Amino acid sequence: MxxxxxxxxxxxxxxxxxxxxxxxxxxxxxxxxxxxxxxxxxxxxxxxxxxxxxxxxxxxxxxxSDTCPPLDAFNEEEDITKAVRAFLETSLEHATQQSIGRKGCFMSNCVSTTTASVEESQVLLLEAIVLADKKIAQRFDKEKAKGALPETFPSFERAKLMFDLRQGYVLRARAGIRKDEMERDLDYRVSIILSL
Amino acid sequence: MxxxxxxxxxxxxxxxxxxxxxxxxxxxxxxxxxxxxxxxxxxxxxxxxxxxxxxxxxxxxxxxSDTCPPLDAFNEEEDITKAVRAFLETSLEHATQQSIGRKGCFMSNCVSTTTASVEESQVLLLEAIVLADKKIAQRFDKEKAKGALPETFPSFERAKLMFDLRQGYVLRARAGIRKDEMERDLDYRVSIILSL
DNA sequence: GCTATTTTTTATCAATTGTTATAAAATAAT
DNA sequence: ATTATTTTATAACAATTGATAAAAAATAGC
Missing domain, CATH: 1.10.10.60 (Homeodomain-like)
Structure with a gap:
């Protein structure tokens, strides 16, 4: 009432x-x-x-809401090479989009700046990172089971590597570096992430 | 007077x-x-x-002031493998140091958050990134001239790769991930940055 | 020892900050 | 229709914000 x-x-x-x-x-x-x-x-x-x-x-x-566009793009692409490429490409798109607000990632663009001043925010950021690492690694593991990646492929290390490269893109985008410039070494980074 | x-x-x-x-x-x-x-x-x-x-x-x-501790550590170390290791290690040290203030990097921790609201700050951040990329690449080029790295080594791409990995460390440190945990895949990252 | 000049100090400015009383408005139950 | 309950709207709160005006203090040159 x-x-x-x-x-x-x-x-x-x-x-x-x-x-x-x-x-x-x-x-x-x-x-x-x-x-x-x-x-x-x-x-x-x-x-x-x-x-x-x-x-x-x-x-x-x-x-x-569990919607991280780069991670979604990564998981929706069947071929693992294309999937990694989609992750980086989508990261770039969101990092460089000109529309005000919602630039990059809410967690790394905003929440990461309050971990010292707003106590609870730190563990929430941590959980998000750990979850992202795990999701990426699980996908790599699946590819290993499929035979698309060798048994020796270090899923977890590469997952963290790929995730961390995104943070570099986010910083560069904030500095005004254009998407097309960063796209130039995108394929190169894909090959590094998947290198054997 | x-x-x-x-x-x-x-x-x-x-x-x-x-x-x-x-x-x-x-x-x-x-x-x-x-x-x-x-x-x-x-x-x-x-x-x-x-x-x-x-x-x-x-x-x-x-x-x-031109004093970026990881970059300084990188340039002071003679051996290129040790130099890359020193860059990542010093990045970790500064990202995870508990003392209040001066955590991580002033440019990426603070200036990167004002590129939209304080106009001039964006180009200053851009210049700092471009300069860091260049310095790292120049060192790689020197190693190529010395014969410590092969002629085919892509200095610029690897420079940007190494720089961007640091941003990942900075974010993870803010999330509360400990130095010793991140150190676990440090040598692995060194080998990736220098892989042929 | 004045005068001119510059900086420091003290105090204060209007505007904005996060937050909350208070009262009006809208519903459900009686 | 009245009552009880909950949310809205209006207004205001003390505190802090970024920024200055005015006066006191310290120097150099005359």
Whole structure:
């Protein structure tokens, strides 16, 4: 009973992700957040608590959505060489997209900057990295079982290698390096990740 | 003539770097800055201009100092294998050091987060990356001339590869992954960077 | 010892920060 | 229709934000 809520809690949370992603935790003001979420501050505070609490919920919501475009592209491609290429290519696309906000990855672009100031954010980032490593390694293992990769292929090491190369792309994109320039050594990196 | 300045401008600027490094551009308040720089705000504003101007000068000062510990370790080591190892090892050390502030790299930890909001910061970050790539590649070229690396060794691609792997370490360190855990595949990465 | 000049100090500015009372509005149960 | 309950809207809170005005203090030249 009582007056019904006239906004979608989940939609508001998704909007909050975008604000934090674009402006960072410190850079995002409550005014920015309430405007983008389409609610006023008392509603925000009653549903999400204070700024820090909202931020943590935003991270958890992002992680729960479990949609990392490069990882999805990696898993959707059947051929392992094409899959690795798709991972790097999709990483580049998202890192260099000009549209404001949602640049690169929410976890590495935003959450990584708050691990010192917002306690809970560190373990959430850690879990996301560990999960990504594991998913990539599992795919490599599957290829080994298929015979597409040799038994000696070090899945876990290569998984971490591929993941870490993405972080380099993200930094370079932020520095303004264009996608087509970074694409030039993309195939070369694919061959390194899969080298025997 | 006039009343003499009772603080060292350069020392104050170096202190400002530390504040931005530790707290980020948005997270660093003028109060934080004046306290750490040991001056009061009118002095700050008269010498450095506003916050954005101080920030740009801090970045330029950091770049001018030209001291990137991993890069220095890389160049000081004679043997190329040991040099690559030293680069990664030093990257890990600085990324994981527990002392507050000066974690990882000022450029990638702080400046990379302001490329959208502080216009001038982007090109400064770009120049730093381009310079680092070049320095690493030049060292590889020297090893090729010495015969320590084959003529076919792709210096520039490997330089960028090594540089980008560091970004992965920085992210992982922020997530709380320990140095000794990341050290486990350090030698493996050295062999990949130098593989023929 | 003045004067001119520059810096420091102290105090304060308006604006924005995150946050919360208070009261109006909208529903369900009685 | 009234009551109880919950959410909305409006307004305001104290604190902090980045930034200055005004006055005191310290030097060099005359």
């Amino acid at each position: 009582g007056r019904p809520r006239n906004f979608d809690v989940d939609k508001a949370l998704l909007a909050a992700i975008n604000v934090f992603w674009e402006k960072g935790y410190d850079g995002a003001s409550m005014k920015d957040l309430t405007e983008e979420m389409g609610i006023n501050s008392p509603s925000l505070y009653s549903v999400f608590g204070d700024k820090k609490s909202l931020y943590i919920q935003a991270i958890k919501r992002y992680v729960a | 006039g009343r003499p300045r009772n603080f060292d401008v350069d020392k104050a600027l170096l202190a400002a770097i530390n504040v931005f490094w530790e707290k980020g551009y948005d997270g660093a308040s003028m109060k934080d800055l004046t306290e750490e720089m040991g001056i009061n705000s009118p002095s700050l504003y008269s010498v450095f201009g506003d916050k954005k101007s101080l920030y740009i000068q801090a970045i330029k000062r950091y770049v001018a």
